[in-house]
Every structure is written in structure tokens, then in C-alpha cells.
Amino acid sequence: MNDKPVIVALDFPAAEPALELAARLSPELCRLKVGKELFTRAGPQLVESLQDRGFEIFLDLKFHDIPNTVAGAVRSAAELGVWMVNVHAGGGRRMMEAAKEALQSFSTPPLLIAVTILTSMSDEDLRELGYTESAGDRVMRLAALTRDSGLDGVVCSAMEAPALRRQMGADFCLVTPGIRLQGDDAGDQRRVLTPAAALASGSDYLVIGRSITGADEPLAALERVHRELAASE
Numbered sequence: 001m002n003d004k005p006v007i008v009a010l011d012f013p014a015a016e017p018a019l020e021l022a023a024r025l026s027p028e029l030c031r032l033k034v035g036k037e038l039f040t041r042a043g044p045q046l047v048e049s050l051q052d053r054g055f056e057i058f059l060d061l062k063f064h065d066i067p068n069t070v071a072g073a074v075r076s077a078a079e080l081g082v083w084m085v086n087v088h089a090g091g092g093r094r095m096m097e098a099a100k101e102a103l104q105s106f107s108t109p110p111l112l113i114a115v116t117i118l119t120s121m122s123d124e125d126l127r128e129l130g131y132t133e134s135a136g137d138r139v140m141r142l143a144a145l146t147r148d149s150g151l152d153g154v155v156c157s158a159m160e161a162p163a164l165r166r167q168m169g170a171d172f173c174l175v176t177p178g179i180r181l182q183g184d185d186a187g188d189q190r191r192v193l194t195p196a197a198a199l200a201s202g203s204d205y206l207v208i209g210r211s212i213t214g215a216d217e218p219l220a221a222l223e224r225v226h227r228e229l230a231a232s233e
């Protein structure tokens with residue numbers, strides 16, 4: 001297990017609750033993810049405030065556009081000094097290669113990760129989009145394309161992690177959302193696992209939102225995750 005596998009998803013509508021939650025966590029125990037809702041409202045200033053408090057940031061804006069536009073967006077993220085940034089693998093090889101190329105001039109570039117198939121998507125959802133492959137097969141295809149395009153890894157469901165680890169090797173970074181503490185509601189997620197099961201499946205980083213941010217005591221929930229991970233080693 002790497003030293004800090006937990007990334008807490010700050011899915012809040014404004015800076016204030018995000019900063020309040022961050023104040024109840026510790027940069028020793030987790031990194032933070034700033035996604036579309038929060039970034040659209042609070043922007044780079046919020047990212048900088050969180051960094052000033054010692055947190056490394058996963059900027060989760062899932063860029064998906066023409067190569068030139070995505071390259072510029074990824075460059076802007078790197079200039080913000082974030083630790084991880086992501087794009088949609090569905091943007092294709094040229095888009096991902098352009099994103100990678102945009103990071104060449106940075107001495108410590110962010111990890112560049114691609115989203116394969118969202119963990120909210122079921123096989124049935126994919127069929128409705130006209131895809132004949134199962135979610136699992138499509139994830140494998142998109143992950144191979146991601147690796148061949150020079151990216152560092154993928155966001156995927158922990159359910160796909162064992163096959164991805166086998167196929168992509170030890171150095172390919174697997175970031176897995178869709179994590180729930182035992183007893184928590186899955187909500188809109190479709191392919192969920194517990195933290196220990198996700199790590200045992202080969203995940204490097206666990207993205208955890210509501211199981212921590214929705215807990216009465218977020219730090220206690222984060223510590224519970226760490227205890228469960230340590231016990232499962």
C-alpha cells in the first residue's frame with residue numbers, strides 16, 4: 001500500500017463548506033479531490049487555499065474536447081501545481097497524447113489519468129449508448145489506449161482493477177471511486193466496493209466522497225478507512 005491511498009472527494013457547492021470539511025481532515029492522512037461543482041463555483045483560488053493548508057489536490061475536471069483545447073486545460077492545471085489531473089479516455093489517442101505533451105515542460109508535472117467508464121454506468125446504460133461491449137471489456141480497451149498514449153493510469157471501478165493490474169503491469173496507476181464503507185448507501189454508484197476490497201483488488205488510490213464527507217465525524221470516518229486498510233494488509 002502506498003503511504004497515502006485515500007483521496008477525499010470534496011463535492012460541495014461552494015468554497016466555505018469545502019474549507020470547513022478540509023479543516024476537519026489532515027493532509028497527513030489524505031489528498032483532496034476538487035471536481036466540477038466546486039471548481040466551477042470556487043475556482044483556482046480554492047485550490048490554492050487547500051494547497052496552502054498542506055493538501056495535495058486531484059483536479060477532477062475530466063477534460064474531454066479537441067486535442068488543442070485539452071492540452072491547454074491540462075497545462076493550466078499543471079500551472080496551478082495540482083498533484084493529479086484527469087481527462088476522458090473517450091477523447092481518443094490524439095487528445096490524450098496532446099495532454100501528455102502539454103506537460104513535458106514541467107519539472108514536476110501532475111499525474112495524468114484518464115477516466116475509462118464512469119462507475120455510475122451499468123452494462124445496460126452502455127447498451128443504450130449503442131456500445132456492444134460490456135463495461136469491463138470497454139474499460140480494458142480504453143485503459144490500453146490510455147497506456148499507449150503515454151498517460152500514467154486510469155480512473156476505474158475497483159471491480160475492474162484486478163484485470164487491469166494483470167494486463168497493464170505494476171506501474172500503471174489505478175484510481176478507484178465507487179468506494180463505500182460497510183453499511184453506507186451506494187446512492188447513484190453502480191459498481192461499489194469497500195476500501196479494503198478495493199485496495200486488495202490492486203487499486204493505488206481510493207476516491208472516497210460521501211462515506212467521509214457525509215459522516216458526522218469525517219476525520220473518524222477517514223481514520224476508520226485507514227484502520228480497515230491496515231487490518232487487511
Ligand SMILES: O=C(O)c1cc(=O)[nH]c(=O)n1[C@@H]1O[C@H](COP(=O)(O)O)[C@@H](O)[C@H]1O
Pocket residue numbers: 009011035060062086115117118119120155156177178179189207208209210211
Ligand atoms: O473521476 C472520478 O473521480 C470519478 C470517476 C467515476 O467513474 N466515478 C466517480 O464516482 N468519480 C468521482 O468519485 C467521487 C465519488 O463520490 P462518492 O460516490 O460520494 O464516494 C465523485 O466525486 C465522482 O465525481
